[in-house]
Amino acid sequence: MPAAVALCAVWTLVLLAVPAGAAGTVAAHLLFLDTAGFGALFAVALLFFERTEGTRQALTVTPLRVGEGVAARLLVLTALALFIAVPMTAVSVRDRFADLPQVLPPTLGGVALTSALLLTSCLAAGARTRDLSGFLLTVPFVVAPLILVPLVHVTGILEHPLMYAVPTTVGADLIRMGTAPESLDADPVTLSAGTAYASAWVAVGTVAALRAVGNGSLPARVRPETAKGALAPAVRVTGRGRLPAIARFARTDLLGAGRDPLLLLLLCAPVPLALLIRLALPGASDFLLTAHGFDLAPHTPALLATLVLLHVPMMFGVVGGLRAVEDADENVLLVLRASPVSVPAYLGYRMVLVAVLSLTGLAAALPLSGLTDGGPSAGVVVALVLAALQAPLLLAGMTAFASNKVEALVAVKGVGALMALTPVAAWLLPGSWKFLLLPLPPSWPVLALPGYDAGPLGPWPCLAGGVLVTAVALAVLLRRTLRRIDGT
Known part of the structure; x- marks a missing residue:
């Protein structure tokens, strides 16, 4: 929580320093690139910490199930991302503050959707690696398409319907729909279909994360270079x-x-x-x-x-x-x-x-x-x-x-x-x-x-x-x- 509060304060002050006309566009990029992925690395680090401390073994004799623990982690870390996003969004639309009730739903929906996709992907990948170093080596191949394809899309370098095959693309568009609607060309049908598609991927990712965490509690390998x-x-x-x-x-x-x-x-x-x-x-x-x-x-x-x-x-x-x-x-x-x-x-x-x-x-x-x-x-x-x-x-x-x-x-x-x-x-x-x-x-x-x-x-x-x-x-x-x- 302290990290979320500090990050929220930093980015809110940054957006206050940006001219009001450009704040919405800057906020759209910050919310997608940083805020939505706030908890992904922490979730995996906690997983390895529990593995090292033997917490996973201790939990097997408690009523808490693996699925409940994973669900709690996903909900808490997504909630923290939304907590950071609210003041950032409010500051980014200060020149049209009366529209905030209409701005928040698509923006927060895009942040939540992107956060859930990144969290489940990182948890599924992290549970299958032996240590944090192995995860850091693997995660770029998992996360890079989820970040780079939407980034190319929202900057306008390349726009094509196939971009929506990467589920985080619609999350970036939903964030833009709230903070910088003038930069968005997608029609409501495309956004609705993309949201349903991305939600299905969240479900698939959650199942994959549950199975990986439940079956992938591998002991950390003792490396000679440690x-x-x-x-x-x-x-x-x-x-x-x-x-x-x-x-x-x-x-x-x-x-x-x-x-x-x-x-x-x-x-x-x-x-x-x-x-x-x-x-x-x-x-x-x-x-x-x-x-x-x-x-x-x-x-x-x-x-x-x-x-x-x-x-x-x-x-x-x-x-x-x-x-x-x-x-x-x-x-x-x-x-x-x-x-x-x-x-x-x-x-x-x-x-x-x-x-x-x-x-x-x-x-x-x-x-x-x-x-x-x-x-x-x-x-x-x-x-x-x-x-x-x-x-x-x-x-x-x-x-x-x-x-x-x-x-x-x-x-x-x-x-x-x-x-x-x-x-x-x-x-x-x-x-x-x-x-x-x-x-x-x-x-x-x-x-x-x-x-x-x-x-x-x-x-x-x-x-x-x-x-x-x-x-x-x-x-x-x-x-x-x-x-x-x-x-x-």
């Missing part, structure tokens, strides 16, 4: 001393990366991400200019900051944070007290690792993306260094506030919104108003980028200020992490 496997070599250092304890952690991570497809995918992700941006951006720019009269070219710095500069370190920080939270959840960090590796040294190793990987990924992705065709400059180099420091900051934030993977995903949801909104806010805020963002560490790499109006802040003042603010935030988060591990 912290438990990494701990044993570290403890053996006392007897042999051939390698420093931290070097054994590094060796275990390196060997584990070769066995873990998710880690391999993550290590390679910055390059295909940059190439995708380079290939897709010209076509998207031409379409927006032709269809909507909006020129993306002047906003290249904001695109670079959002799609690459802060996105790459967020990917590495999230995976590193999940590993560290998993270690803390399984009391591995407590056991480290009896090993040559202290808890601060372990956290330092994890943070240095994600910072180096982020720096390497950014160094490859920035030139490949085509968004820095002007060549490297002092501002770009400073932005790259400061952005890489956001990955260890994210890792420290997850270990400071999350005691298990479910709480870690809640933290990621909030941090992801912050890192996505900071470049946009820094781009849109006029003059000295940008300096209100300086207490936020992600604002410093953004303001260092050429093209952002940072006033008197040049590259080197940005570097000094960014390092200082990040170091202070890191020290606070690490202190909280150590206190939480100590139980004080």
Whole structure:
């Protein structure tokens, strides 16, 4: 619930900042892309948490049936999505607030329909995987068609009746029907048939989720690259001393990366991400200019900051944070007290690792993306260094506030919104108003980028200020992490 309240407040404020004429269109995209899928990842994380804690086995001796538990989860998480959607919808139609009673039914119906489809699909896929890493590797193939096809449809890039074969397309249209009716061309018969079709898929997905959850309670596979496997070599250092304890952690991570497809995918992700941006951006720019009269070219710095500069370190920080939270959840960090590796040294190793990987990924992705065709400059180099420091900051934030993977995903949801909104806010805020963002560490790499109006802040003042603010935030988060591990 706190995550839903925080997300609701953030997106409502964002829509208040958007001009009233464009708020409905922006809200339609936010409601479909973010709000409707609010609980999908949490539902799967809770499933794995129950499996790890043995809750599934304990429930077998209670009157609660699997179907009742799944139904309760679907209803609660869909209700939270609707809770977030109501104020967002009200703010998006503030220029025609009298129409709110007619706007809410189709909008909330579209959110509920999309949420149910995403929840059941993710639960069915998650119950058939052994752990969260396996799910994260599988879920793009499940969710991507449900998101990308409606997105192509609502943006007008390609419109065809066959698009409605993907059931979430009608959910996106229902949301548009409420918040941006001028952008909708579908007739009532098509929407009614599409709603019935999507509802049938919800029923099918619910049955699939029930069967998967009931039959798929597989024990989590013990992977050699997890912290438990990494701990044993570290403890053996006392007897042999051939390698420093931290070097054994590094060796275990390196060997584990070769066995873990998710880690391999993550290590390679910055390059295909940059190439995708380079290939897709010209076509998207031409379409927006032709269809909507909006020129993306002047906003290249904001695109670079959002799609690459802060996105790459967020990917590495999230995976590193999940590993560290998993270690803390399984009391591995407590056991480290009896090993040559202290808890601060372990956290330092994890943070240095994600910072180096982020720096390497950014160094490859920035030139490949085509968004820095002007060549490297002092501002770009400073932005790259400061952005890489956001990955260890994210890792420290997850270990400071999350005691298990479910709480870690809640933290990621909030941090992801912050890192996505900071470049946009820094781009849109006029003059000295940008300096209100300086207490936020992600604002410093953004303001260092050429093209952002940072006033008197040049590259080197940005570097000094960014390092200082990040170091202070890191020290606070690490202190909280150590206190939480100590139980004080």
